[in-house]
Amino acid sequence: MNLIKLLDSICPDTENKEQEDRFYSRREAFRQFGDLSKKLALAAVPLSILNSIPTVAKASTESLIDVLNYALTLEHLEYRYYQTGLDSGVIMSDERPIFQKIRDHELAHVNFLTEVIANVLNGTPVSEPSFDFTAGGNFMPFDDYPTFLALAQAFEDTGVRAYKGQAANVMESDVVLTAALSIHSVEARHASMVRRLRTKKGMDTVKGWITGNDIGTLPAAAAGIYAGEENISHAGVNVVNLTGIDQEAVSEGWDEPLTMEQTLGIAGLFLSTSN
Amino acid sequence: MKNELIKPQGLVQKTDRRNFLKMGAFSAAGAGLLLMGCDDDEDMMPPMSGKVSLGSGDVGILNYAYALEQLEAAFYAEVMMGGYFANASAEEKIVLGDLEKHERAHREFFKVALGSNAIADLEVDFSAIDFSNRTSVLGAAKTFEDLGVAAYNGAGQYLESADLLLVAGKIVSVEARHAAAIRDLINPNSVDFAGDDLIDANGLERTLNFEQVLTAASAYVKTEIDFSQLPS
Numbered sequence: 001m002n003l004i005k006l007l008d009s010i011c012p013d014t015e016n017k018e019q020e021d022r023f024y025s026r027r028e029a030f031r032q033f034g035d036l037s038k039k040l041a042l043a044a045v046p047l048s049i050l051n052s053i054p055t056v057a058k059a060s061t062e063s064l065i066d067v068l069n070y071a072l073t074l075e076h077l078e079y080r081y082y083q084t085g086l087d088s089g090v091i092m093s094d095e096r097p098i099f100q101k102i103r104d105h106e107l108a109h110v111n112f113l114t115e116v117i118a119n120v121l122n123g124t125p126v127s128e129p130s131f132d133f134t135a136g137g138n139f140m141p142f143d144d145y146p147t148f149l150a151l152a153q154a155f156e157d158t159g160v161r162a163y164k165g166q167a168a169n170v171m172e173s174d175v176v177l178t179a180a181l182s183i184h185s186v187e188a189r190h191a192s193m194v195r196r197l198r199t200k201k202g203m204d205t206v207k208g209w210i211t212g213n214d215i216g217t218l219p220a221a222a223a224g225i226y227a228g229e230e231n232i233s234h235a236g237v238n239v240v241n242l243t244g245i246d247q248e249a250v251s252e253g254w255d256e257p258l259t260m261e262q263t264l265g266i267a268g269l270f271l272s273t274s275n
Numbered sequence: 276m277k278n279e280l281i282k283p284q285g286l287v288q289k290t291d292r293r294n295f296l297k298m299g300a301f302s303a304a305g306a307g308l309l310l311m312g313c314d315d316d317e318d319m320m321p322p323m324s325g326k327v328s329l330g331s332g333d334v335g336i337l338n339y340a341y342a343l344e345q346l347e348a349a350f351y352a353e354v355m356m357g358g359y360f361a362n363a364s365a366e367e368k369i370v371l372g373d374l375e376k377h378e379r380a381h382r383e384f385f386k387v388a389l390g391s392n393a394i395a396d397l398e399v400d401f402s403a404i405d406f407s408n409r410t411s412v413l414g415a416a417k418t419f420e421d422l423g424v425a426a427y428n429g430a431g432q433y434l435e436s437a438d439l440l441l442v443a444g445k446i447v448s449v450e451a452r453h454a455a456a457i458r459d460l461i462n463p464n465s466v467d468f469a470g471d472d473l474i475d476a477n478g479l480e481r482t483l484n485f486e487q488v489l490t491a492a493s494a495y496v497k498t499e500i501d502f503s504q505l506p507s
Contacts, residue, residue: 083326097466098465100471104471112478149306167440168440168441174432178428178431181428183480186474186478188455189452189454189468190469192451192453207370207456209377209452209453229462237387243384245380252376252449254445
C-alpha cells in the first residue's frame with residue numbers, strides 16, 4: 001500500500017463533509033442496515049437513503065487521530081531508540097544491518113503516521129517527546145549491548161501488543177485498519193528477530209514467540225509487558241483442553257493485546273521528566 | 276461473478292472496490308456503500324458438490340483462515356515425519372516443532388469456533404515439496420508463513436465483528452513471528468526477517484486479497500475452494 005493509494009482511497013471525491021463522514025461510517029452503517037442495503041445496491045441509492053445513515057464520523061475521525069497519535073508516540077520512541085543505538089556504537093558491527101533495517105522501518109512508520117494524521121485526517125500529529133532510555137538511570141542500553149538488545153525486545157513486544165489492542169478502535173476505517181495491521185506484523189517480525197538474536201547470543205532462552213508470561217532474563221520491570229500472554233482461551237474456547245497440546249505451546253500460538261493505558265504505563269518509564 | 280473456483284479456471288480477474296470507485300458510476304461515498312452489501316446477492320446457485328464453499332460474511336472469513344491453517348498444519352505434520360526434520364539441528368527442531376503445534380492449535384480452534392459452518396477437511400498435495408531436503412522444506416515454510424500474514428492482513432478489513440478481528444490479530448502476529456524465524460533460518464542474521472520483498476517504503480507489510488492467496492495456496496490444495504461469497 002502506498003500513500004497515494006491510501007489518500008486516494010480514504011478521501012473519496014465527496015462533495016461535502018457529510019458524504020465524507022458517511023464514507024468513514026460505512027461499516028457502522030451496515031451493521032444497522034442489514035439486508036436492506038443489499039436490495040438497495042441493485043439500484044442507484046437515492047440521496048434520502050444516504051441521508052438516513054447515521055453520521056458518526058466526526059467523532060470517529062477524531063478517535064482515529066487519537067489512536068494514530070498514540071501509535072505515533074510509540075513509533076517515535078522506537079525510532080529514537082534505534083537511531084541513538086546506531087549512533088552510539090554499542091551495536092556489534094555484524095548486527096548493525098539488522099538494526100539499521102529496523103530503524104528504517106520505525107522511521108517509515110513515524111513518517112507514514114505523521115502524514116496520515118496531518119494530511120488525510122486533518123489532525124495534528126504529536127511531536128517527538130524527549131526520551132530517557134535509561135529510565136531514570138536504571139538501564140545503560142547505549143553502553144551495554146545486552147541491555148540494548150533486552151530493551152529492543154521489550155519495545156518490539158510492547159509495540160505488537162499495543163497495535164493489536166487498537167484494531168477494534170480503527171476498524172471503522174478499512175484503510176486505517178489495514179495500514180495498522182500492516183505495521184503490526186512488521187513489529188512482530190522485529191520482535192521475533194530480536195528475541196531469537198538474544199537467545200542465539202546466549203543472553204536468554206526466549207524463542208521468537210512468547211511463552212506464557214515469561215520475561216526470560218529481562219529486568220523485573222518488564223513483567224507488565226508480558227502479563228496476560230499466558231492466555232490459552234480464545235472466543236470462549238480453551239485450546240489446551242480442546243487439543244491436548246501443552247499449555248506453553250498454546251500460549252505461544254496467540255499474542256495478546258495491551259490497552260492504551262497499559263502501554264503508556266510501560267512507555268512512560270522511558271519518557272524524560274522534562275516533557 | 277460466479278464460480279470463482281481456484282481450480283481449474285485459475286485466475287479470474289475481479290474488479291476490486293478501488294477500481295470500482297474509479298469508474299465513477301456513483302459518487303465514491305455511495306460506491307463503497309453499495310459494494311459492501313453486495314456479497315450475498317449472487318448466492319442463488321445451489322452449492323456445487325465435491326468442492327468447499329467458504330461462505331459469506333464473518334463466517335466466510337473464518338473459513339478462509341481455517342483453510343489456510345489446515346494447509347499449514349498439514350504441512351508441518353508432514354515435516355515432522357520427513358527426513359530433513361529427523362536430522363535437523365536442535366534449533367531447527369525446536370522451531371519447526373513449535374510451528375507444528377501452533378498451526379495445529381489454530382486449525383482446531385477455527386474448526387470448533389466455526390462449528391457446523393466449518394468447511395470440510397481440505398485435501399492437500401505436497402508433491403512439490405521434498406520433505407527430506409532442508410532447502411525445500413524451509414522454502415515452503417517461508418511461503419506458507421508469509422502467505423498467512425499477508426492473508427490475515429488483507430482480510431481483517433472485511434471482518435464485521437470486533438471480537439473476531441481481535442482473535443485474527445492475536446494469530447497474525449504469531450504467523451509473522453514464525454515467518455521472521457523461518458527466514459532467519461534460511462539466511463541467518465540477515466535483514467530477510469523483514470525483507471524489502473515484503474515491506475514497502477512506508478514500513479507496511481504487503482497484503483494479499485482472497486484471490487491472490489487462494490491462487491498461491493492452490494498449488495498445494497486439491498480441493499476446489501469457492502470464495503465467491505466472501506465480502507468484497
